[in-house]
Amino acid sequence: MLIRDFIPGEETELRRVFMSSVHTLARDFYTEEQLNAWASAACDQQKWASKIIAMRPFVATVKGQIAGYADLQASGYIDHFFVSGDFSGQGIGSALMQHLHEIAARRGLLQLSAQVSLSAESFFIKHRFLVNERQTALVMGTPLANARMSKALLADNSFKPTPLCGTA
Ligand SMILES: CC(C)(COP(=O)(O)OP(=O)(O)OC[C@H]1O[C@@H](n2cnc3c(N)ncnc32)[C@H](O)[C@@H]1OP(=O)(O)O)[C@@H](O)C(=O)NCCC(=O)NCCS
Numbered sequence: 001m002l003i004r005d006f007i008p009g010e011e012t013e014l015r016r017v018f019m020s021s022v023h024t025l026a027r028d029f030y031t032e033e034q035l036n037a038w039a040s041a042a043c044d045q046q047k048w049a050s051k052i053i054a055m056r057p058f059v060a061t062v063k064g065q066i067a068g069y070a071d072l073q074a075s076g077y078i079d080h081f082f083v084s085g086d087f088s089g090q091g092i093g094s095a096l097m098q099h100l101h102e103i104a105a106r107r108g109l110l111q112l113s114a115q116v117s118l119s120a121e122s123f124f125i126k127h128r129f130l131v132n133e134r135q136t137a138l139v140m141g142t143p144l145a146n147a148r149m150s151k152a153l154l155a156d157n158s159f160k161p162t163p164l165c166g167t168a
Pocket residue numbers: 021022025026080081082083084087088089090091092093094095114115116117118119120121122123126
């Protein structure tokens with residue numbers, strides 16, 4: 001598996017991953033109507049492409065095929081985090097999460113946050129996020145339960161304290 005930056009032109013492939021993820025991995029948590037509102041087959045391709053390009057996600061590939069993707073905004077907010085149904089349970093999500101943590105440390109971020117679906121809540125808890133608030137989001141007019149979650153990151157402690165006088 002390889003994790004790398006998104007390359008413009010991959011928007012349609014990411015849409016495939018998103019559709020597969022929602023309709024396969026979230027189906028035990030939401031109704032058909034909710035899944036269709038969240039990941040509609042009738043998608044404005046241009047709007048989707050613009051969103052993905054602005055989001056600048058990281059993609060996980062297996063043998064050259066995109067298996068999942070996730071982004072990390074400057075504020076520490078994770079907007080999208082999706083693994084394709086064909087690749088779930090193979091450590092792709094954990095590898096992407098690890099990558100986001102490494103990027104966050106490099107950027108000196110002190111917090112990660114996300115609006116996490118019911119289908120991913122256990123996964124985020126496993127990665128030590130806490131639920132801040134349960135909420136109902138309106139997606140295309142359809143209510144969907146999710147949770148605002150966050151994780152405090154350790155401040156960069158790579159600095160070396162000045163040795164006390166006389167001890168160096
Ligand atoms: C949640 C998600 C990203 C996990 O991706 P994944 O590649 O399957 O996760 P991994 O294989 O790295 O699993 C890591 C661990 O989390 C556990 N896990 C993964 N998904 C889980 C779930 N839905 N519920 C409980 N545990 C889960 C796995 O069992 C595994 O545990 P282990 O390390 O003890 O074996 C993926 O299932 C997904 O895309 N879900 C649907 C879309 C979604 O809700 N996205 C989030 C939007 S906020």
